[in-house]
Amino acid sequence: MSQHLVWLRTDLRILDNPALFSAAESGHVTALFLLTPEQWQIHGIAPRKIAFILRSLDVVSEQLAERGIETKIILSSRFEDAPRKVLEVATSIQATSVFWNDEIAVDEQRRDDAVAHALSEAGINVTRHHAFTSLPPGSVRKPDGSPYSIFTPFKKRWISICVDRGIHTFPMPESQGPKTPATKAPVTVGDVAKSLGSENWPAGEREGLKLLDRFPDAAILEYDNQRDLPDLEGTSKLSPHLAAGTLSANHCLKAAYACNGHRLSGGNPNIDTWISELIWREFYNHILVEHPRLAMSRAFRPETDLLPWNHSREQLERWQRGETGFPFVDAGMRQLNATGWMHNRLRMVTAQFLAKHLFLDWRLGEAYFMSQLVDGDFAANNGGWQWSASTGTDAVPYFRIFNPVRQAERFDPQGTFVRRMIPELAEASPKQTLEPWKFGGVGNYPAPMIDLGEARDRTLAVWKLARAK
Ligand SMILES: Cc1cc2nc3c(=O)[nH]c(=O)nc-3n(C[C@H](O)[C@H](O)[C@H](O)COP(=O)(O)OP(=O)(O)OC[C@H]3O[C@@H](n4cnc5c(N)ncnc54)[C@H](O)[C@@H]3O)c2cc1C
Known part of the structure; x- marks a missing residue:
């Protein structure tokens, strides 16, 4: 044999x-x-x-x-x-x-x-x-053979190819003989202990399958209402499994397809949205292969590499520590530092705060996320950062700048998540968790590191100047 x-x-x-x-x-x-x-x-x-x-x-x-x-x-x-x-x-x-x-x-x-x-x-x-993805990079292209750079037409084409091909998964391999002793990975590699994060992130395929089995029964049916609320368990938390490949994209898609009446779109709106998120993962991976310069610290939109990005170490470190003085931003950063994972809404808010309000080079934030994320995936992380910084493909327009206070009002109005993540604000009232400085500060929680309005105006002016050239 x-x-x-x-x-x-x-x-x-x-x-x-x-x-x-x-x-x-x-x-x-x-x-x-x-x-x-x-x-x-x-x-x-x-x-x-x-x-x-x-x-x-x-x-x-x-x-x-x-x-x-x-x-x-x-x-x-x-x-x-x-x-x-x-x-x-x-x-x-x-x-x-x-x-x-x-x-x-x-x-x-x-x-x-x-x-x-x-x-x-x-x-x-x-x-x-x-x-790694459901459809191989390069297989979803426009009729003229060129790659897509906008998500919606990519998604349409992706779905039509998937519908034609069906979603297939491979069974497990047949047994090859009697059980053999299992090999174990070392207890430490470099200075990383294998047990690090095990309390939050049970690993391996069986754990991934358990999460996937539970998700369609419950949270997926409330996904549209709950996925933006960081205080709830409104998303699947499958990202570490998809990033390490302990679960396949096809496996997740097949589960969603089955509970969506055998549809990839036009079924239950909540399940449709979740499928769309998996397609965003496909999109960014396809984009990375089509544009390898993205893996070389280059922006998708090259002209944005000429913007006079800020490189202040002190500002970067305040952001990294979650001590910006803006509770919703700091809650996200502290969730990341404490657990290795951050809710998607907060990834967008913290990334925009860095790239828009602080006007720090988005690559500094991208690298910091990668150094902390248990689900770090180059394509999704780079895509998310370039989306937030308006340097990427199909990115948020440069003039759209999330205000972290308004974001908190919408997605954590009672301050429950902020209080949970920021011990200095554990006793704060809902209003104090939004704008503690308006109450003369709360405990030893830091004062805001910038004036939001001024920072916004400065960034818009730089972008406008660069675009006028
Ligand atoms: C600045 C920034 C950085 C990010 N970095 C990463 C990263 O390193 N790794 C990563 O997996 N995701 C990243 N994302 C995307 C998203 O935040 C996470 O995939 C999501 O929060 C994971 O939680 P979940 O598994 O509960 O997601 P669910 O909402 O349950 O979504 C299911 C799966 O779809 C995929 N997915 C969802 N949203 C996106 C998205 N916007 N882009 C690409 N794939 C998506 C993920 O694989 C996710 O596990 C980033 C987003 C931003 C804005």
């Missing part, structure tokens, strides 16, 4: 894993995961995300061991070591083929091409699948 190596990456699951399934169909499988601590550091990956990956790796290794499949977990430090490491393992098990699911970002694609080259030089076959 042929020996196959399956290289796991952002697909730490046994369900709907096309590389794993196809390899197991045609040979005896050994799985491989490369620990790349230096590369994670270079990419600024959050310790909580690394820990989530390590815990998910334990789970998938156990699931595979139950099916008689061994997982080799190997230290490889940087992507440039990958060709040698993968070749060594493939050779050691006399693999005739190596299978993997492609990753989207630029460095990952380059690494994969180098690995494929090294393997084929050694006479080992390479089989590449796609599993």
Whole structure:
């Protein structure tokens, strides 16, 4: 029987894993995961995300061991070591083929091409699948073959392709023999402890499936009303699983499709909206592949790279610590710092505050989010930041600037979320949580770091000047 190596990456699951399934169909499988601590550091990956990956790796290794499949977990430090490491393992098990699911970002694609080259030089076959998004990047284009840059027509086309193709998921691989001992990821990698964040983020495919099973029964039917209210559990919290690949996009879509009367749109409006959010994830991943410069710190709209962005370290650090003096902004930042996750409404509010009111370079905020987020995903994070900063594709117009006080009035009117996140405001009245400075301040909560109106006018003036040139 042929020996196959399956290289796991952002697909730490046994369900709907096309590389794993196809390899197991045609040979005896050994799985491989490369620990790349230096590369994670270079990419600024959050310790909580690394820990989530390590815990998910334990789970998938156990699931595979139950099916008689061994997982080799190997230290490889940087992507440039990958060709040698993968070749060594493939050779050691006399693999005739190596299978993997492609990753989207630029460095990952380059690494994969180098690995494929090294393997084929050694006479080992390479089989590449796609599993990170539902439809592979490049497959959703305008009739003239050019990429979409606006979400709504992309979504329309995406849905029509999906309806034609159907949403398919791969079953789990057949057992390959008696149970083998499961390999465990190290307890620490670099200076990251595997247990970091485990109280908030149970990892692995089974936990992802549990969340997905619960969501369609309850919150999804109130999604339109509740998804913007950070005090409620109104969203799925599936993002860490989608980012680490412990659940597939197709799996989520299939669940939503089933409870939406077998429709991707035109069904229950709440479920339609949730499906749209998954399509935003598709959109940003497709955009990243179509425009690789986005992975090189460039704006989608190049002219915005010429704006005189502010780089004040002191202002950045106040924003990072959640000490801007604007409670709704600070509540979001403190949620991020404490848990590694931030509610979507607050991601928009905090990002706009940084890029619009402080006029700090949006890339500083993007990098900080990545360094903290348990669900850090390059395409979604970059897309969200460029949307907020008005430098991106289909972004919010430059003159639309969220006022954090008005946002709090709409989405946390009683201040419940603010009080929960900011201990200095734990006893504040609803009005005090909106504008504590109007009451002479509350306790030792900081005074506002800027005047909102002045900051807004300054930013609009800079944008107008740049646009007039
Ligand atoms: C500045 C900024 C940065 C962001 N960074 C990330 C990031 O690093 N990783 C990430 O997964 N999402 C990011 N998002 C998108 C969004 O905030 C999160 O996906 C969402 O909050 C995750 O919570 P949930 O799983 O409960 O979402 P749900 O509302 O339940 O949505 C389901 C899934 O759809 C996808 N999704 C939802 N909204 C978006 C969106 N606007 N763009 C892309 N995908 C979306 C996510 O995979 C999410 O898990 C960012 C948004 C902004 C404005």
